[in-house]
Amino acid sequence: MLNGKRISMVAAMATNRVIGAANDIPWKVPGEQRRFRQLTEGHLVVMGRRTYESIGRPLPNRDILVIGTQPIVAAENVMTCRSFQEATDHLANDKRDEVFIAGGEKIYRLFLPYADTIHLTEIDLTPPGDALFPELPPADFDCIERARVDGPTPYTLLTFQRIASIAL
Template structure:
């Protein structure tokens, strides 16, 4: 199963200048619970924004740079290659960004795990439009902002609709 994990604002915004737009500890905890113990696939810029391999996960980074190397991660040249390696490790694979990687994998994904943040912020990176003819929301849990989480947000799970 291929699952895309993303936090996005009301206009599908996900980042600016290779950084997240918000700090939501509940979302980070949710992300860790979803992805721990599984392979995660990301683009090089997303990896660089994180700055280190995420623990208890196989970190697979897609890069077109041939001379790039980082200790503790697997570097591949394409989505196809990333999925091939990930599926050898675990049947549950998580795609964690960024925008270009999401665009290239949304049609391959089986599930979307979205944190919808109740905010509209300036961004230069966006999540692809979720086609309601293809995707169906099956679960939603909402949280109000508090002293640690600066915005209201909802965890949403989408699965592909089965054709009738």
């Protein structure tokens, strides 16, 4: 928890922990994209500027909080913060009780100590990349859900729950 908010992360990573390459996702897996949409719809979603720009369009039915030092093009339902501290101050004043963290690498690392739930899609690929999902401390998280999905690009849906929550 962070400022009384339940922090849920949603991410897709390759088996080698790669989440991005040159500011893009190195795969197209419709099931993974569907999971992201289903989990985050109607919620506040926090992401870095490069992640927001890589999506290329505003996300419908969500409020987006972008963390980054460089300005972004203004869009409806999109707010910006210049730092992690400014973002946590914003979260403290937000009335919603759950917030989703959607990347990139730096944002995941900043919020991991406060994450209560992690919805992770592990894609059965090992692409080269320059952004990695952080290692989960095994003593801090239990895998509470695992579902294998076969197809052209197989993947596994995983849900981790924090064993002992950190409250700030």
